[in-house]
Amino acid sequence: xxxxxxxxxxxxxxxxxxxxxxxxxxxxxxxxxxxxxxxxxxxxxxxxxxxxxxxxxxxxxxxxxxxxxxxxxxxxxxxxxxxxxxxxxxxxxxxxxxxxxxxxxxxxxxxxxxxxxxxxxxxxxxxxxxxxxxxxxxxxxxxxxxxxxxxxxxxxxxxxxxxxxxxxxxxxxxxxxxxxxxxxxxxxxxxxxxxxxxxxxxxxxxxxxxxxxxxxxxxxxxxxxxxxxxxxxxxxxxxxxxxxxxxxxxx
Amino acid sequence: xxxxxxxxxxxxxxxxxxxxxxxxxxxxxxxxxxxxxxxxxxxxxxxxxxxxxxxxxxxxxxxxxxxxxxxxxxxxxxxxxxxxxxxxxxxxxxxxxxxxxxxxxxxxxxxxxxxxxxxxxxxxxxxxxxxxxxxxxxxxxxxxxxxxxxxxxxxxxxxxxxxxxxxxxxxxxxxxxxxxxxxxxxxxxxxxxxxxxxxxxxxxxxxxxxxxxxxxxxxxxxxxxxxxxxxxxxxxxxxxxxxxxxxxxxxxxxxxxxxxxxxxxxxxxxxxxxxxxxxxxxxxxxxxxxxxxxxxxxxxxxxxxxxxxxxxxxxxxxxxxxxxxxxxxxxxxxxxxxxxxxxxxxxxxxxxxxxxxxxxxxxxxxxxxxxxxxxxxxxxxxxxxxxxxxxxxxxxxxxxxxxxxxxxxxxxxxxxxxxxxxxxxxxxxxxxxxxxxxxxxxxxxxxxxxxxxxxxxx
Numbered sequence: 001x002x003x004x005x006x007x008x009x010x011x012x013x014x015x016x017x018x019x020x021x022x023x024x025x026x027x028x029x030x031x032x033x034x035x036x037x038x039x040x041x042x043x044x045x046x047x048x049x050x051x052x053x054x055x056x057x058x059x060x061x062x063x064x065x066x067x068x069x070x071x072x073x074x075x076x077x078x079x080x081x082x083x084x085x086x087x088x089x090x091x092x093x094x095x096x097x098x099x100x101x102x103x104x105x106x107x108x109x110x111x112x113x114x115x116x117x118x119x120x121x122x123x124x125x126x127x128x129x130x131x132x133x134x135x136x137x138x139x140x141x142x143x144x145x146x147x148x149x150x151x152x153x154x155x156x157x158x159x160x161x162x163x164x165x166x167x168x169x170x171x172x173x174x175x176x177x178x179x180x181x182x183x184x185x186x187x188x189x190x191x192x193x194x195x196x197x198x199x200x201x202x203x204x205x206x207x208x209x210x211x212x213x214x215x216x217x218x219x220x221x222x223x224x225x226x227x228x229x230x231x232x233x234x235x236x237x238x239x240x241x242x243x244x245x246x247x248x249x250x251x
Numbered sequence: 252x253x254x255x256x257x258x259x260x261x262x263x264x265x266x267x268x269x270x271x272x273x274x275x276x277x278x279x280x281x282x283x284x285x286x287x288x289x290x291x292x293x294x295x296x297x298x299x300x301x302x303x304x305x306x307x308x309x310x311x312x313x314x315x316x317x318x319x320x321x322x323x324x325x326x327x328x329x330x331x332x333x334x335x336x337x338x339x340x341x342x343x344x345x346x347x348x349x350x351x352x353x354x355x356x357x358x359x360x361x362x363x364x365x366x367x368x369x370x371x372x373x374x375x376x377x378x379x380x381x382x383x384x385x386x387x388x389x390x391x392x393x394x395x396x397x398x399x400x401x402x403x404x405x406x407x408x409x410x411x412x413x414x415x416x417x418x419x420x421x422x423x424x425x426x427x428x429x430x431x432x433x434x435x436x437x438x439x440x441x442x443x444x445x446x447x448x449x450x451x452x453x454x455x456x457x458x459x460x461x462x463x464x465x466x467x468x469x470x471x472x473x474x475x476x477x478x479x480x481x482x483x484x485x486x487x488x489x490x491x492x493x494x495x496x497x498x499x500x501x502x503x504x505x506x507x508x509x510x511x512x513x514x515x516x517x518x519x520x521x522x523x524x525x526x527x528x529x530x531x532x533x534x535x536x537x538x539x540x541x542x543x544x545x546x547x548x549x550x551x552x553x554x555x556x557x558x559x560x561x562x563x564x565x566x567x568x569x570x571x572x573x574x575x576x577x578x579x580x581x582x583x584x585x586x587x588x589x590x591x592x593x594x595x596x597x598x599x600x601x602x603x604x605x606x607x608x609x610x611x612x613x614x615x616x617x618x619x620x621x622x623x624x625x626x627x628x629x630x631x632x633x634x635x636x637x638x639x640x641x642x643x644x645x646x647x648x649x650x651x652x653x654x655x656x657x658x659x660x661x662x663x664x665x666x667x668x669x670x671x672x673x674x675x676x677x678x679x680x681x682x683x684x685x686x687x688x689x690x691x692x693x694x695x696x697x698x699x700x701x702x703x704x705x706x707x708x709x
Contacts, residue, residue, distance in 0.1 A: 001700045004270035004307060004579045004667035005644040009704070031648055032670050055672075084313070084703065134295075134313025135273040135700075178263050178274030178313060220575075 001084060001135050006218040007032035008086035008137070012078060014063060014122055015141075016040035019191045021091025022050075023210025024139060024184070028087055028217065029056070035082045039063035039074075041092075065092050065118030066110070075125040079133075087217070088126045089139040090119050093160075095193050101155050108155045115159035120166050127170055130179040137217055138174075140167040142183045144225070147234050150250060171222050184213045186226045200250055202227055264317060267570055268306040270577030270638050271667050273313030273700055281321045282430055286402035289428075289696065292316050296698035296708075299424045301368030302343060305375065306580045307667025308700035309423050315698060320370065320428065329354060334436050335393060340370030340429040345513065348556065352511035356436040357494065359391035363611070365513065365561050370429040375664035376421035376624040380470035380492070380560070383614040387626050388434070389420030390619050395432035400696040404430065413620075418687035421624035423663055425697045425707060426688055441508040443495040444470070444559040446552045450545040454485020454597060457612065458590070458630075461489060465614050469493045470559075473612040476538045477600045477634065478531070485597050487612065488545040492559055499553060513557045518567035527574025529637055534606035541608075563609075573637045581647055582633035582665040584615055584626060589657035593630045596650050600634065603646055609635035622680035625662040633665065663701070671706035681707075 002008040007030035015021050016038030029036060029051070037059045038046045048058040059082070063074060079085055096111040123140060130136030145153055146160030164183050171181030186209045188200035209226040216224030225231040237245065262277040278297075280288045289297070295315030303310055311317060322339040327350050329336050334356070338347060345365040347358055360372075360379045367377065373395065378387040385391075394408035397419060407416040419426045447468070451457040457473050465471055470492040479486045497508050504510075563569055570578070585592045600607065611633040618627040636643055651673055654661065660677030661669055675681055688708070695708055702708040 001271070001273060001308065001313060001704055003669075003704065004268060004577070004638055005647070006638075007644065007668070009670075030644065032668070034670075131274075132295075132314050133273075134275050134315070176261060176263065176274065178272055 001133075002086045002137070003032055005030070005032075009033060010035045010037070010082050010084065010086050012037040012039060012085055012088045012126075014039045014088065014090045015065070015092025016060070017042075017045050018091035018093070018141070019206040020141060020186065020189060020209050021089050023206040024089050024091070024213045026051070027210045027214030031055075035059060037061055037078060037082065041065070065114045065122070068118055068121040071118075071122045072125040072128070075122070075129050079129050084133045085126065085129055085136055087137045087139065088130075089141070090123055090126075091141045092118070093141060095153065095156050098153055098155060111155060112159050115156065116162045119163050123166065123170060127174055127179065127181075131174060131177040135178045136180075138170075138179065138181045139213060139217060140164075140181065140183050142167060142185045144185050144187045144230055144234060147185065148237055148245065151246060152250075168222065180217075180220060180222075182213070182217050182221055182224055184209065184216070184224045184226065185230070187230045189226075202230055202233065262317075264300070264303070264311040265577070266305050266307045266310065266667060267303060268577050268579050268667055269570055269573070270579060271308040271311070271700065273308070273311050275312045275315055275317045277317050277319065279319045279321060281323065285318075285320070285398055285428060288316075288318060289398070289400065289402050292696055296696050298697060298699040298702075299340075299370060299374075299428055301341065301371035302366045304364055304367050304371065306665045308704065309663060309666075309702075310371075311700050312698060313700055318428070320430075329356070329436075334438065335433050336436055337431060337433040338369045339431045340368060340373075342369050343367060344369070344372065348511060348513065351436060352439070352442050352556065353509050355439060355509055357439045359385060359435050359437055360388045361560050363561065364564050365557075366564065369432055369434075370424075373420055373429055373432060374422060374424045376619070376621055377664070378615070378626050380472045380613065382626055383465050383471060383616040384469060386616060386619055387624060389417070389621055389624060391435040392420065393433045393435065395419065396430040397426065398428040398430055400427060400692040400694060414687050415691060417619075417621040418623075418684050420619070420621040421663070422621075422684070422688075423623070423699065423701065423707070425699070425702055426691055427697070437494075439494045439509075440497050441495045441500055441504070442511045442556055443500060443504060443508075443553045444492045444556060445495040445499050446554050446559055447491045447550045448545055448548070448552060449489040449491075450542065450547045451489060452483060452486050454487070454594065457485060457487040457489055461612075461614055464489075464491055471614065474541070475597065475610045475612050476542050477597070477607045477610055478535050478538050478604065480601050484601055485594075486542060487610075488542065490559070492554075495553055499551065501553070504553070511556065513561070513564070517565075519569055519571045521568075521571070525575040526639065527576075527637060528572050529574075529606050529608070531604060531606045534608045537608050573635075574639065576637065576639040578635050578637045579643075579647075579667050580609075580633055580635050580665040581650065582631065582662040583650070583654045583659055584629050584631040584662075585654055585657045585659035586627065586629040589659060590630060592653045592657045592659070593632060595653060596632065599646065599649070603642060605636060605640060605643070607634050607636060609633075622684040623663065623678055625660065625664075627660070629659070633662075666701065666705075669705060671704070674705040674707075
């Protein structure tokens with residue numbers, strides 16, 4: 001179990017190559033942390049050495065978000081091998097290319113399976129494990145794109161809208177069991193996934209998202225906006241009439 | 252979803268520091284119902300919980316069961332001829348004092364709160380202001396009854412299965428359920444404490460005064476102002492005490508020399524702001540006032556038991572003042588030859604400018620045979636620190652290294668931060684304890700969040 005100083009013993013990162021996920025994990029890892037699991041589709045891309053330090057065991061596990069029938073067994077195996085899972089971060093996701101989806105609608109299925117179906121199934125598996133432990137902190141990487149979907153990325157946005165809604169409900173369901181769920185809603189973040197795209201207003205970096213997400217987790221928040229100002233921006237955007245919203249230059 | 256037993260319910264529990272939380276099934280039982288409760292423990296096991304005064308996670312068991320023992324009607328039996336009390340494990344020191352003080356007896360050891368149970372007092376091997384001469388609670392226990400993992404009941408003591416007895420003393424409830432215990436009482440003439448107060452302008456004065464007076468007094472403790480710096484570093488107030496004789500009482504008190512009443516004066520309301528009310532400004536003001544209010548030297552001041560021993564109990568739910576994030580009590584002991592470590596830690600705390608008002612500096616006498624008992628001859632310091640401040644974690648990690656490097660250790664009843672590696676360094680007799688535990692609980696029925704965190708159990 002994590003100690004009174006919010007130091008977890010075990011951290012699991014689903015989507016171990018995600019830059020944002022790695023930034024959140026780096027911020028949550030503390031001197032008392034003994035195990036970091038990087039769950040990744042391609043183990044060769046995991047680069048565990050960037051986390052290595054004395055006393056920290058960095059473990060790379062093959063994990064495919066689309067193989068949902070393996071998720072529960074995977075989580076149980078992790079707990080059997082490493083003890084209680086104190087922190088789990090669900091960070092995998094694909095942006096996809098809206099033009100491609102328009103041309104070939106079936107291509108959207110994979111993005112939806114990864115972003116929503118896979119995340120929900122592994123979220124339920126982790127939630128179940130944490131409920132059995134009576135404690136744990138689950139971080140779910142959502143997006144402001146799910147708060148109000150835009151023309152430019154409505155497949156991605158709808159998958160994050162579903163995932164965010166799932167995370168909010170899961171958090172309430174698990175609260176009496178000592179488990180906390182934090183949905184992180186970044187705005188535009190400069191990463192490999194957004195390389196070459198025009199940055200939206202309030203663009204930020206993985207490091208900032210990591211710091212704010214970790215602060216939010218330690219403070220027990222159910223929702224974290226990064227940067228924080230987006231909370232207020234979306235208070236307004238959420239209520240704009242559609243004909244105004246769709247004309248906004250949001251990148 | 253709900254357990255069949257109506258006495259069992261899902262609860263999110265934390266320690267007194269309110270900084271460690273986990274959910275478990277809480278089961279209230281009496282001794283008769285206990286075997287069935289033990290047999291129905293889940294894979295995550297069970298742990299006993301008394302009044303929840305441990306600061307961290309030893310009395311919680313995430314995903315498992317947490318048991319509470321109800322006391323029967325014959326919960327306390329006083330034997331004046333032997334000078335002993337036999338009490339059910341669920342009886343509190345508060346209950347004991349209300350029963351024995353008017354009859355001319357006192358507990359052999361009391362911690363800074365009277366809201367601990369007899370079972371908890373043994374499982375944590377609690378100490379008090381008299382450790383330098385009387386040792387810890389376990390030193391005064393003559394026998395106890397223990398229900399083991401297989402539900403058999405054994406009676407153990409220093410002269411009967413001493414191995415299991417001393418593994419249970421300080422064993423954090425991991426050897427079985429303490430059902431009741433017989434312990435020595437101290438005869439007293441009055442319910443008052445004769446207190447000598449010394450206000451000292453520097454840490455060196457506090458420490459030399461403590462060493463100079465310790466052989467003459469039963470109780471001795473100092474409060475340190477951790478916001479004072481420079482030439483006033485570690486200034487503090489030393490309060491030595493002893494049980495007052497009838498001659499020391501005024502005429503009013505002498506009319507009823509064993510009168511005892513202990514009530515809460517106020518309660519901290521449940522709606523404290525989330526950031527708490529403890530900040531550098533409020534604590535600075537408090538510390539200054541507390542220091543100034545102490546006389547430079549006053550001898551033979553007559554005080555009531557709650558005023559001298561349990562001042563924080565006067566304020567109900569005072570642990571709420573640290574706000575939503577809660578706090579830790581950092582308590583350690585270092586051997587006499589490591590006094591420099593103590594000084595360094597006090598210097599660093601003062602330099603960190605943390606809002607700390609609760610501090611206890613004390614001398615310890617030699618430890619007892621229990622492998623997991625905390626006290627060892629030397630200096631102990633306890634400080635309450637809110638965990639909201641981000642500088643706290645690295646600061647405490649630095650202290651851990653100093654304490655463990657000097658052959659010191661941390662108190663498990665307060666611990667909420669140690670790692671398994673640190674714990675092993677502080678308690679080198681762990682394997683000895685584990686051998687006993689493996690004998691009495693081979694299947695690992697007893698477990699707590701702390702026991703998993705520290706690797707005490709599998």
